[in-house]
Each structure stands twice: as C-alpha cells, then as structure tokens.
Amino acid sequence: MPTIHDYYRILELKYGSPMEEVNQAYKDLVFVWHPDRIPTERERLHEKAVVKLQQLNEARDFLKAYLQKRSRPAASQRTAQSTARSTASAANRRTQTTARTAVRTTTARTADRTAQTSTRQRATAQATATRTGGRTTTRTSTQRPTQRSRPAAAASYATKSPVPTNNRPSPPPASQPAVRTQSTRHPHLPDLSGVDLQGSDLQEKDLSGRNLSRANLTKANLKDAFLHKIDLSEANLSQANLTRANLLQANLKNANLRGANLTCADFSGSDLRGADLTGASMGSSSRVMVKLTGANLSGAIMPNGAVHP
Incomplete structure (x- = not known):
C-alpha cells in the first residue's frame, strides 16, 4: 500500500510540501500526462498515461485529506489556549473583587466598634454628672445611649450580612481542562443552487x-478548476471557459454548455444526459481533446447539433 512519501514522490515533490505546491504539481503533471494529449495509435504510451493520471488523482486526493486533517489539531490547540487565558483572567478578576469586599467589611466593623465605645463613654460621664446627695439619678442614661447606638448597630448588622458580588455562575478554575469549541468533523458545504455567478x-x-x-x-472562468462530483444539473454554462477543468463524476444533467470551451476537460464518469453542447469547443476539427471515459451522453446534443443516442 502506498505511503505518504510515495504520494509526494508521484507528484515529484519533497515530503512536507504545502497544499499550494501539491495543487500546482498536480496541474502541471496532468497537463503532461493527460491521455487525450497522446495519439490513440500509440497504445502502449496511451495506457501508461491512463495509469499515470489515476496515480496523480489518487495522490492529490490523499494529500489533500491528510493536510486538512493535520491542520485541525493546531487550530484546536489555539482555541484551548485562548479559553484557558480567558478562564484565568476571569478567576483573577473574581479574586480581586473578593479582596476589595473583605477590606470594606473590615473597615465598617472597625468604625462600628469605635462608635459603640464612644457611646458608652458618653453615657458614663452623664450618669456621674447627675449624682446628688448620695442618690444616683441615671435618668435616661440607659435609654439614650441605646437609642443613639441604634444606627451603629444597624451598620454593624449590615456589614456582617453577606454582600452578593455577582449573580452569575462562577467561571471554572483554570486547572480544569478547556472545552473544545471546534468540531473535528467536516463543515457542511453551503447550498449554492440557483446562485448567480x-x-x-x-x-x-x-x-x-x-x-x-x-x-x-454564463461566461464564467472555470479554467483548471477542481469540480469532482459537483452538481451542475440544469446549470447555465453557456460560453464558460472549462479548459482543463476536472469534472470527474460530475452531474451535468440537462446543463446548458452552448459555446463553452471544453478543451482538455475531464468528464470521466460524468452524467451528461440531456446536456446541450451545441457549438462547444472540444479540440481541433480532426481531434477531440475532451475526456469522456464512462460519461453518460444519452440524449445529449453534441457540438455539431446531433443528438447522442
């Protein structure tokens, strides 16, 4: 079974080359080894080109999947690091808020104790001043201090009651593992049916x-585009440039390809039933340069206006 080194070797690249170089090498080699560029009378060379094209397709598809899969863990790691930093920052803010609350509570308790001490001293001085003839009149010495100390007592009670700092749930500590926010599955491809391009x-x-x-x-430039298994049913591709486009197993049922440039395009295994190819360019007058191996052309209108059986 071929290894990743073998696939890089097939594309004549060194190991670890990025996807941009893989795509460029694939296009260059397909242009050289495309079977439609080799005369059919040279059977041995034609068969060799078919095998070479299959190897190139397999190598590019494998490396594309491999490089995409390898890039996901790096993105997940960046997301985890960002989440950890946010969690640590939230925990730090919570600690600072708790410290400020504790300082305010301690200050209030100290002020309350000072107020109570001053009240007791004033009450004692007033009781001493009202003594006459061996009798001691305490008048309201036991009541007024109590009344005057009520605000301080209320303040003490208020400071002793818990002060809510935040009704929101506390963030998880930084030691907990970060939650992965990026899915490891392939993202859903958007539906582009009916789009105007x-x-x-x-x-x-x-x-x-x-x-x-x-x-x-219409008149879109799709030169060298990769259109594997694309759904272009009933699409309007009139006068579009599909030179060397790769349309393996594409759905082109009832598509409008009038006047399109299809030179060196690969329609292997494609569904072209009912497609209109009137006036489409498929190579020179003496040679067709479009690959239609395994394509379904039932009911298609060919470039010369004839309907394919």
Missing part, C-alpha cells in the same frame, strides 16, 4: 462536491 473568475477554484444546480455560470 455570471462572468465570475473561478480559475483553479476547488468546488468539489458543491451543489450548484440551476446556477448561472
């Missing part, structure tokens, strides 16, 4: 597996 420059874009049914791609 008239005249858009989509050269070398990877739209594999996308749903562009009934889309308007």
Whole structure:
C-alpha cells in the first residue's frame, strides 16, 4: 500500500510540501500526462498515461485529506489556549473583587466598634454628672445611649450580612481542562443552487462536491478548476471557459454548455444526459481533446447539433 512519501514522490515533490505546491504539481503533471494529449495509435504510451493520471488523482486526493486533517489539531490547540487565558483572567478578576469586599467589611466593623465605645463613654460621664446627695439619678442614661447606638448597630448588622458580588455562575478554575469549541468533523458545504455567478473568475477554484444546480455560470472562468462530483444539473454554462477543468463524476444533467470551451476537460464518469453542447469547443476539427471515459451522453446534443443516442 502506498505511503505518504510515495504520494509526494508521484507528484515529484519533497515530503512536507504545502497544499499550494501539491495543487500546482498536480496541474502541471496532468497537463503532461493527460491521455487525450497522446495519439490513440500509440497504445502502449496511451495506457501508461491512463495509469499515470489515476496515480496523480489518487495522490492529490490523499494529500489533500491528510493536510486538512493535520491542520485541525493546531487550530484546536489555539482555541484551548485562548479559553484557558480567558478562564484565568476571569478567576483573577473574581479574586480581586473578593479582596476589595473583605477590606470594606473590615473597615465598617472597625468604625462600628469605635462608635459603640464612644457611646458608652458618653453615657458614663452623664450618669456621674447627675449624682446628688448620695442618690444616683441615671435618668435616661440607659435609654439614650441605646437609642443613639441604634444606627451603629444597624451598620454593624449590615456589614456582617453577606454582600452578593455577582449573580452569575462562577467561571471554572483554570486547572480544569478547556472545552473544545471546534468540531473535528467536516463543515457542511453551503447550498449554492440557483446562485448567480455570471462572468465570475473561478480559475483553479476547488468546488468539489458543491451543489450548484440551476446556477448561472454564463461566461464564467472555470479554467483548471477542481469540480469532482459537483452538481451542475440544469446549470447555465453557456460560453464558460472549462479548459482543463476536472469534472470527474460530475452531474451535468440537462446543463446548458452552448459555446463553452471544453478543451482538455475531464468528464470521466460524468452524467451528461440531456446536456446541450451545441457549438462547444472540444479540440481541433480532426481531434477531440475532451475526456469522456464512462460519461453518460444519452440524449445529449453534441457540438455539431446531433443528438447522442
């Protein structure tokens, strides 16, 4: 079974080359080894080109999946680090709030004790001043101090009661493992059915597996685009540039390809039933340069206006 080193070797790249270099090497080698560029009378070389193209497709698809999978753990690690920093910052703010609350409570208790001591001293002095003839008149010495000390007692009670700092739930401590916020599954491809991309420059874009049914791609530039298993059923591709586009197993049922440039495009295994190819460019007058191996052309209107059986 081929290894990752073998796939890099097939694309004539050194191990660890990024996806940009993989795509460029794939395009260069497909342009050289495409079977449609080799005369059919040279059977041995033609068969070799078919095998080479299969190896190139397999190598590019494998490396694309491998490089995408390898990039996900790095993104997850960055997310975990960011979450840990946010958690630590929240815990620090909570600690500072608790410290400030404790200082305010201690200060209030000290002021309350000072007020109670002053009240007792005033009460004692007033009782001494009212003594006459061996009798001691305490008058309201036991009541007024009590009345005057009520605000201080109330303040003491208020400071002793718990002070709510925040009704929101406390954040988890920084020691707890961070929760992964990024899914390891492939993101869902958006539905682009019916989208208007008239005249858009989509050269070398990877739209594999996308749903562009009934889309308007009139005069769009899709040169060297990767369109594996794309859904272009009933799409308008009139006068679009599909030079060397890779449309393996694409759905082009009832698509409008009038006047499109299909030179060196690969439609292997594609569904072209009912497609309109009137006036489409498929190579020179003496040679077709479009790969249609395994394609379903039932009911398709060919470039010369004839309907394929």
